Amino acid sequence: xxxxxxxxxxxxxxxxxxxxxxxxxxxxxxxxxxxxxxxxxxxxxxxxxxxxxxxxxxxxxxxxxxxxxxxxxxxxxxxxxxxxxxxxxxxxxxxxxxxxxxxxxxxxxxxxxxxxxxxxxxxxxxxxxxxxxxxxxxxxxxxxxxxxxxxxxxxxxxxxxxxxxxxxxxxxxxxxxxxxxxxxxxxxxxxxxxxxxxxxxxxxxxxxxxxxxxxxxxxxxxxxxxxxxxxxxxxxxxxxxxxxxxxxxxxxxxxxxxxxxxxxxxxxx
Amino acid sequence: xxxxxxxxxxxxxxxxxxxxxxxxxxxxxxxxxxxxxxxxxxxxxxxxxxxxxxxxxxxxxxxxxxxxxxxxxxxxxxxxxxxxxxxxxxxxxxxxxxxxxxxxxxxxxxxxxxxxxxxxxxxxxxxxxxxxxxxxxxxxxxxxxxxxxxxxxxxxxxxxxxxxxxxxxxxxxxxxxxxxxxxxxxxxxxxxxxxxxx
Numbered sequence: 001x002x003x004x005x006x007x008x009x010x011x012x013x014x015x016x017x018x019x020x021x022x023x024x025x026x027x028x029x030x031x032x033x034x035x036x037x038x039x040x041x042x043x044x045x046x047x048x049x050x051x052x053x054x055x056x057x058x059x060x061x062x063x064x065x066x067x068x069x070x071x072x073x074x075x076x077x078x079x080x081x082x083x084x085x086x087x088x089x090x091x092x093x094x095x096x097x098x099x100x101x102x103x104x105x106x107x108x109x110x111x112x113x114x115x116x117x118x119x120x121x122x123x124x125x126x127x128x129x130x131x132x133x134x135x136x137x138x139x140x141x142x143x144x145x146x147x148x149x150x151x152x153x154x155x156x157x158x159x160x161x162x163x164x165x166x167x168x169x170x171x172x173x174x175x176x177x178x179x180x181x182x183x184x185x186x187x188x189x190x191x192x193x194x195x196x197x198x199x200x201x202x203x204x205x206x207x208x209x210x211x212x213x214x215x216x217x218x219x220x221x222x223x224x225x226x227x228x229x230x231x232x233x234x235x236x237x238x239x240x241x242x243x244x245x246x247x248x249x250x251x252x253x254x255x256x257x258x259x260x261x262x263x264x265x266x267x268x269x
Numbered sequence: 270x271x272x273x274x275x276x277x278x279x280x281x282x283x284x285x286x287x288x289x290x291x292x293x294x295x296x297x298x299x300x301x302x303x304x305x306x307x308x309x310x311x312x313x314x315x316x317x318x319x320x321x322x323x324x325x326x327x328x329x330x331x332x333x334x335x336x337x338x339x340x341x342x343x344x345x346x347x348x349x350x351x352x353x354x355x356x357x358x359x360x361x362x363x364x365x366x367x368x369x370x371x372x373x374x375x376x377x378x379x380x381x382x383x384x385x386x387x388x389x390x391x392x393x394x395x396x397x398x399x400x401x402x403x404x405x406x407x408x409x410x411x412x413x414x415x416x417x418x419x420x421x422x423x424x425x426x427x428x429x430x431x432x433x434x435x436x437x438x439x440x441x442x443x444x445x446x447x448x449x450x451x452x453x454x455x456x457x458x459x460x461x462x463x464x465x466x467x
Binding site for chain 2: 004007008011183203212213214215216220221223224225226227228229230249254255256257259261263264
């Protein structure tokens with residue numbers, strides 16, 4: 001009897017997740033994050049650096065017969081939801097891949113939209129009760145700034161200046177970013193845009209959505225010993241349970257990468 | 270109760286049918302339409318890395334027509350393994366040696382590039398990390414990287430080669446890896462569309 005009821009409850013939950021509207025899923029995700037993340041913080045090893053490739057906005061929009069721009073906007077909304085969940089885990093640094101140097105090959109319309117979206121959202125983050133204030137987040141735009149239009153650079157500089165004293169979490173937004181160019185910069189100037197992990201901390205968690213299984217020129221140097229999690233969900237559909245799955249995967253398997261990182265460090269010393 | 274059982278069975282039957290079709294479909298090997306020119310293999314420190322296995326993988330890779338293979342282990346390959354690779358008629362290179370296009374295109378022999386932690390990610394300690402980043406890459410980026418380890422990690426394989434490399438993770442028990450598994454990895458590479466940012 002109990003087995004049948006359990007099966008029915010699980011099947012109903014799966015059907016609900018499959019067919020429920022986005023708003024219902026957002027509400028469930030927020031509740032799951034609020035209820036579970038503080039517990040997970042105590043029972044699981046949580047990496048203090050997380051790297052996200054926010055992939056799948058355009059495919060998400062195409063799958064719903066919506067314009068690409070809607071996909072990118074939903075992608076930003078998803079980022080806000082993610083930060084709500086991550087803030088409960090007390091992660092020190094989150095780096096998200098918003099726009100790569102190779103994305104400059106996209107159409108002029110899409111590029112203009114993305115630049116304007118970045119500018120608007122950088123300003124919006126600073127408003128009262130938004131991301132920065134709610135979660136005490138320091139915001140940095142990392143990448144090749146000289147490739148960006150002036151209004152985006154100004155918005156980025158303002159966001160960095162206004163949040164420079166925030167300490168709970170650093171949000172690095174990789175915009176006009178290329179890991180190859182970053183490593184060339186490392187050769188010339190001796191510094192990285194995103195700091196590298198130290199062996200005393202757990203290795204970073206690298207998450208890429210949409211099912212692709214490559215780095216795509218993102219944080220390759222910093223991810224040499226990261227635990228990599230490729231998830232098939234498209235970015236705008238990313239919710240608390242996907243993050244939970246990635247954390248569980250990390251906890252099952254991260255030790256081997258951590259040991260390898262420590263051994264490499266020891267060899268250098 | 271009987272109606273409940275009937276409903277649940279009715280829901281499960283299509284799932285089982287789809288699963289059976291997928292399993293049966295995997296039995297037929299699909300054609301690989303696009304081959305990588307360079308395949309990389311990474312062994313975690315604790316993974317079994319026997320010369321027999323490395324030689325077998327080289328043989329399977331050559332059968333598919335791949336001409337360059339890089340093999341990474343943090344401690345580097347043992348002399349026994351390197352000797353075994355060379356003895357099979359393959360050309361062995363170190364990371365710093367350039368594999369020219371002419372040599373790389375010679376499909377009669379597999380060019381095996383041997384890598385260790387000295388060539389990979391360097392944790393900065395007493396020296397500047399930028400000293401170790403290569404100004405020029407002596408060999409091409411692997412299009413496919415096959416990793417044997419407990420973590421889903423590249424374990425320090427030189428990351429500057431991996432911008433568009435497909436990553437495939439397997440358990441450290443290499444004895445479970447077979448020509449069929451390599452075929453599946455190559456098929457995954459073949460099926461993948463790389464949009465390169467567009």
